[in-house]
Amino acid sequence: MSRFFDLVSKPARDMGGYSPGAPAPSREVRPQLIKLDSNENPFGPSPRAIEAMRSTLAAVNTYPDDNCSLLRHKLATEHGLRPEQVLVTPGSTALLGLLCQTLLGPALNAVTSQRSFIVYSLAVHAAGAHVIEAPMRDDTFDLDAILAAIDANTRLAFLANPNNPTGTMVEAATVERFLARVPGHVVVVLDEAYYEFALHFAAQRGVTYSRSLDYLRQGASVVVLRTFSKAHGLAGLRVGYGLGPAELLGYCARMRNTFSVSSVAQSAALAALDDQEHIQRVVENNALQAEALWQGLNDLGYRAVPTSANFICCDLGEDAAAVSRRLQDEGVGVRPLGPWGAPNCIRVTIGTPAQNAAFLNALRRVAERGFIVGSQTLAES
Numbered sequence: 555m556s557r558f559f560d561l562v563s564k565p566a567r568d569m570g571g572y573s574p575g576a577p578a579p580s581r582e583v584r585p586q587l588i589k590l591d592s593n594e595n596p597f598g599p600s601p602r603a604i605e606a607m608r609s610t611l612a613a614v615n616t617y618p619d620d621n622c623s624l625l626r627h628k629l630a631t632e633h634g635l636r637p638e639q640v641l642v643t644p645g646s647t648a649l650l651g652l653l654c655q656t657l658l659g660p661a662l663n664a665v666t667s668q669r670s671f672i673v674y675s676l677a678v679h680a681a682g683a684h685v686i687e688a689p690m691r692d693d694t695f696d697l698d699a700i701l702a703a704i705d706a707n708t709r710l711a712f713l714a715n716p717n718n719p720t721g722t723m724v725e726a727a728t729v730e731r732f733l734a735r736v737p738g739h740v741v742v743v744l745d746e747a748y749y750e751f752a753l754h755f756a757a758q759r760g761v762t763y764s765r766s767l768d769y770l771r772q773g774a775s776v777v778v779l780r781t782f783s784k785a786h787g788l789a790g791l792r793v794g795y796g797l798g799p800a801e802l803l804g805y806c807a808r809m810r811n812t813f814s815v816s817s818v819a820q821s822a823a824l825a826a827l828d829d830q831e832h833i834q835r836v837v838e839n840n841a842l843q844a845e846a847l848w849q850g851l852n853d854l855g856y857r858a859v860p861t862s863a864n865f866i867c868c869d870l871g872e873d874a875a876a877v878s879r880r881l882q883d884e885g886v887g888v889r890p891l892g893p894w895g896a897p898n899c900i901r902v903t904i905g906t907p908a909q910n911a912a913f914l915n916a917l918r919r920v921a922e923r924g925f926i927v928g929s930q931t932l933a934e935s
């Protein structure tokens with residue numbers, strides 16, 4: 555039946571693969587689909603980034619700078635690190651893959667939590683290793699359970715902070731206590747993809763979000779992941795970076811594809827870093843709209859988890875995949891969390907005020923009609 559099954563590597567045979575949200579709809583097919591399923595930035599990139607991309611286009615006949623030197627230096631300066639402590643990759647997920655290829659292999663494992671970023675287990679499996687998922691407690695990480703899951707074969711521990719898909723954040727003091735107890739043979743990945751949003755929320759709430767770069771400066775075995783995909787609105791370009799020990803990032807760099815971060819992406823990222831006003835507008839909208847969305851969901855009678863990111867996790871008390879299909883019919887895309895083991899929950903991106911109002915109205919209409927109408931649901935599934 556299959557020509558290649560016996561030829562491909564074991565990880566390629568065994569892996570399930572990533573299922574992204576709905577692809578951006580073509581204008582003809584779904585002109586008005588409101589895409590709240592992938593934690594993207596509803597305001598798009600900074601105008602400065604767009605201008606920078608335009609000015610790079612005429613030179614795309616030449617290969618990009620393989621070391622992303624300008625961007626790397628700028629990031630190093632901004633974070634008070636040396637350039638060797640920065641590695642730019644095509645999205646931070648690419649660095650997850652490099653870390654797994656560099657540190658893992660058969661018989662080794664990585665530890666993370668249940669209901670966390672799905673790419674962790676994909677990257678670990680692709681490296682032929684095992685993933686151990688510690689249980690969650692109250693929609694957030696149980697760092698004691700993660701510690702307890704670490705064994706002699708563990709090389710990586712992943713903490714998404716804030717976590718995707720729950721949106722919950724672990725405060726700096728808690729991370730510090732965790733790091734103090736992690737054994738020396740384990741590299742901790744502090745995935746801060748939603749850093750700018752979390753920082754804003756933490757300031758509002760009077761808590762300390764992250765001191766991750768301090769740990770790095772003190773010589774801890776941590777790699778901090780950041781991305782231009784979220785607050786900077788450049789998800790489609792694929793550019794992110796890791797901040798970590800120079801030696802470890804050097805090994806990761808050996809494993810990467812050459813010229814993997816395009817010149818267009820590098821120039822856009824450089825320009826995006828300079829547009830703090832854009833970031834400010836994005837995080838302020840996000841915080842205001844998080845409140846409106848959370849309240850709207852509560853008013854409809856649903857339990858929504860308070861968020862520190864640009865999305866909200868909400869328990870609908872019903873089959874979320876069926877509700878999501880209905881919402882899609884109403885013109886709104888959200889992510890059902892069945893693949894995360896939460897079949898009654900959705901994750902909805904915090905959009906513009908108009909998008910969020912449209913989502914809440916659509917959800918109200920779907921709820922009023924009743925989510926699951928026996929035969930119709932059967933026919934859908």
Ligand SMILES: Cc1ncc(COP(=O)(O)O)c(C=O)c1O
Nearest residue numbers: 645646647714718747781783794
């Ligand atoms: C926790 C987490 N890390 C990393 C990423 C991916 O970022 P990038 O687009 O840089 O690969 C995401 C994206 O959704 C995420 O939720």
